[in-house]
Amino acid sequence: xxxxxxxxxxxxxxxxxxxxxxxxxxxxxxxxxxxxxxxxxxxxxxxxxxxxxxxxxxxxxxxxxxxxxxxxxxxxxxxxxxxxxxxxxxxxxxxxxxxxxxxxxxxxxxxxxxxxxxxxxxxxxxxxxxxxxxxxxxxxxxxxxxxxxxxxxxxxxxxxxxxxxxxxxxxxxxxxxxxxxxxxxxxxxxxxxxxxxxxxxxxxxxxxxxxxxxxxxxxxxxxxxxxxxxxxxxxxxxxxxxxxxxxxxxxxxxxxxxxxxxxxxxxxxxxxxxxxxxxxxxxxxxxxxxxxxxxxxxxxxxxxxxxxxxxxxxxxxxxxxxxxxxxxxxxxxxxxxxxxxxxxxxxxxxxxxxxxxxxxxxxxxxxxxxxxxxxxxxxxxxxxxxxxxxxxxxxxxxxxxxxxxxxxxxxxxxxxxxxxxxxxxxxxxxxxxxxxxxxxxxxxxxxxxxxxxxxxxxxxxxxxxxxxxxxxxxxxxxxxxxxxxxxxxxx
Numbered sequence: 001x002x003x004x005x006x007x008x009x010x011x012x013x014x015x016x017x018x019x020x021x022x023x024x025x026x027x028x029x030x031x032x033x034x035x036x037x038x039x040x041x042x043x044x045x046x047x048x049x050x051x052x053x054x055x056x057x058x059x060x061x062x063x064x065x066x067x068x069x070x071x072x073x074x075x076x077x078x079x080x081x082x083x084x085x086x087x088x089x090x091x092x093x094x095x096x097x098x099x100x101x102x103x104x105x106x107x108x109x110x111x112x113x114x115x116x117x118x119x120x121x122x123x124x125x126x127x128x129x130x131x132x133x134x135x136x137x138x139x140x141x142x143x144x145x146x147x148x149x150x151x152x153x154x155x156x157x158x159x160x161x162x163x164x165x166x167x168x169x170x171x172x173x174x175x176x177x178x179x180x181x182x183x184x185x186x187x188x189x190x191x192x193x194x195x196x197x198x199x200x201x202x203x204x205x206x207x208x209x210x211x212x213x214x215x216x217x218x219x220x221x222x223x224x225x226x227x228x229x230x231x232x233x234x235x236x237x238x239x240x241x242x243x244x245x246x247x248x249x250x251x252x253x254x255x256x257x258x259x260x261x262x263x264x265x266x267x268x269x270x271x272x273x274x275x276x277x278x279x280x281x282x283x284x285x286x287x288x289x290x291x292x293x294x295x296x297x298x299x300x301x302x303x304x305x306x307x308x309x310x311x312x313x314x315x316x317x318x319x320x321x322x323x324x325x326x327x328x329x330x331x332x333x334x335x336x337x338x339x340x341x342x343x344x345x346x347x348x349x350x351x352x353x354x355x356x357x358x359x360x361x362x363x364x365x366x367x368x369x370x371x372x373x374x375x376x377x378x379x380x381x382x383x384x385x386x387x388x389x390x391x392x393x394x395x396x397x398x399x400x401x402x403x404x405x406x407x408x409x410x411x412x413x414x415x416x417x418x419x420x421x422x423x424x425x426x427x428x429x430x431x432x433x434x435x436x437x438x439x440x441x442x443x444x445x446x447x448x449x450x451x452x453x454x455x456x457x458x459x460x461x462x463x464x465x466x467x468x469x470x471x472x473x474x475x476x477x478x479x480x481x482x483x484x485x486x487x488x489x490x491x
Contacts, residue, residue: 255307288320
């Protein structure tokens, strides 16, 4: 009996220990890159308003009704609950997002393991975890990490549980949350939903598969629509459709190719294999790949296409492609080739990093904190400074650099939680702001854009704001890329 038990244990270790070691090594690689990019990854202007939204919902405020927010409303609640424990700030938000990325990789591996074998799971997470730009944008304080996590959970729902009711329940919740984080996740969720319905074997199952996801999605978003329908529609639809940016072309394609090169290679190879041998694959095996392609194609088709917006679909595409390719007789050789290619890609373009930005951010926040009182809001296009300084921002400036409109009438602008050049100028002239924090050089990060077109704000109207700034405030602190202005009467 003892000999048999020892043999079973040795067989178990021989079978699973190498896989466990490789899995842990890949996760360590991800953690090392993520840790570095949390601290040195390029600062993005959007990180401030996402962090501020999380803080506001924890205080009891509601997106759209109480403040402007340019995505569907789930992320502030998800990250807000986490930051309630860790604290609200730049590094905390990035650390939380890096953790969502860690969970995404773990679930991706599990799906590959359950649907095919350990090699497919390892290929999926290695090609993803070795992608520096993917990690950079996962860690960034934006919607990508949580959206990708919920997308992979939706895939887990339709691929792993044996019970159809469990499949529908997990998919309904995860799919709704993915769309609730970022509306452009909808095409990928829709494709997964179609594959879920194709798995239904009875009319009753089909009815449940249709009704429950719709019901959960409505229940999630309806309260926010009812809270302020005008703002909900504007910030989720009109704001995005109104953009004048047209980035279609080589720039967005180049960004996409740099994002996760090895994943894009296996997605391409998997797609070709499906085209050549479609009948050899089961419906369930095609779902992740097709959903990822739908998400990627949708993002690249938008007028304002950015490569970074593909981030949530990368793990989904990786596990879908790995599942397909694992059926190929040359899969082992492909794994080795992909391993080499992914490491060679490290010698190519890398995310922009800086050792000085974090120091400048903290030093600027420290100066603002020392020269203002908690009762005095900060006027800034960079809300992350106010958060780090433990200060509030002025009403209707929650969206930072995207808080200004020079094309919407003032009454409507106020309803949409926006400011006009006149309102900005008045705040400066009355010296209500005890500190004004802007980018240290005239740049696109200051009040430059007009919502929703994102064309340059009316120069004539903005000239009054700049004149008032020079007349009533002095530059009191500069550490690139930040500048702090204090009222002249307080100097």
